[in-house]
Amino acid sequence: MKIGTPKEVFPGENRVAMTPDSARALQKLGHDCVIESGAGVRAGFADDLYKEAGVEVVADAATLWKTADIIAKVRQPEDSELGYLEQGKTLISFFNPAGNEKGMEAAKEAGTTVIAMEMVPRISRAQKMDALSSMANIAGYRAVIEAGNNFGRFFTGQVTAAGKVPPAKVLVVGAGVAGLAAIGTSTSLGAITYAFDVRPEVAEQVESMGAEFVYLDFEEEQADGASTGGYASVSSPEFREAQLAKFRELAPDMDIVITTALIPNREAPELWTEDMVQAMKPGSVIVDLAAEKGGNCKLTVADEKIVTDNGVTIIGYTDFPSRMATQSSTLYATNIRHMMTDLTPEKDGVVNHNMEDDVIRGATVTHAGEITFPPPPPKVK
């Protein structure tokens, strides 16, 4: 089969779904690779690097979509791209199946199979294809770097001839994939790092990274925001109150707050309220990774950086992975390559779209002219 990657058309998107290295690996599976000219440039991969890796470079998107049997891209197709969908082809991409009725209908009508990368189940065997996690890892890291860039002091404490500098205090709310990456980055820069999550099972992991887990004074277990398969569910009002009371106590003392709290298929829980922002010191920074889903902080504005009247910077960028496009393209292209490995079991360039396979079934949202979303729950963990 011929696997092709177009240039991303979403404004400001720097990532690319195929790298020269991933193309080499795809060819070892028996596939040919094709890329639209300039698709990798913003991620640091010029056309020549693809040519050296044996990739055919074509001039424009229309030729790319026509030439390829399987199209691998990053963002869900824009309206301008939906017309390229064709019978018998496969698109592998983020697709937002629950919120993209137009795209789902277009793919069904066209007879294109869509593998939605956000639908890869969070089971052990699928970790290598889990693009949500690989992107969240980058977002967590970058959130700390972005915070540091907007914070006027060191992260680490220092005793210098010119005076003693206290370490910064960082609170990470939500210790899932992005949160753990933020915690690791923050502790490695020398900040005193605190973390909170409704899932107490992450406390040990948080502590092993050198951060302090924040426990609540709550008569029931912290596990009130009970978890299923590594995801949280909604907390009770009492638990939420206890959580907010703890955050109010911490707010005046924190220099940097990074919020990553997510409950699948819901708006982000609002956890950092206006009075908490007001209680923070001037010069403090909040990075709200949940901005795209409404924000964990009341004052966050998606895609913007604002400074409040009391001097707190609030960052609501929703494109952290794109801001580290070389790294994120490398990891995303590897996720795609692993998906192709599962789709090409004989390594002979022949795709076997096995709907009995939990991972392939879970991620396939249109197939053979039908909408196949939502999938049944996976059979294995």
Ligand code: NAD
């Ligand atoms: P995840 O599911 O792995 O982690 C979310 C964590 O939040 C879980 O550990 C969960 O227990 C915790 N949580 C839920 N409710 C909570 C509450 N009330 N209090 C404290 N913790 C709570 O998700 P993830 O992959 O780490 O993603 C985190 C967020 O980052 C998501 O909102 C995601 O959309 C976002 N994200 C943003 C960008 C960006 O560029 N801004 C990029 C990637 C991901």
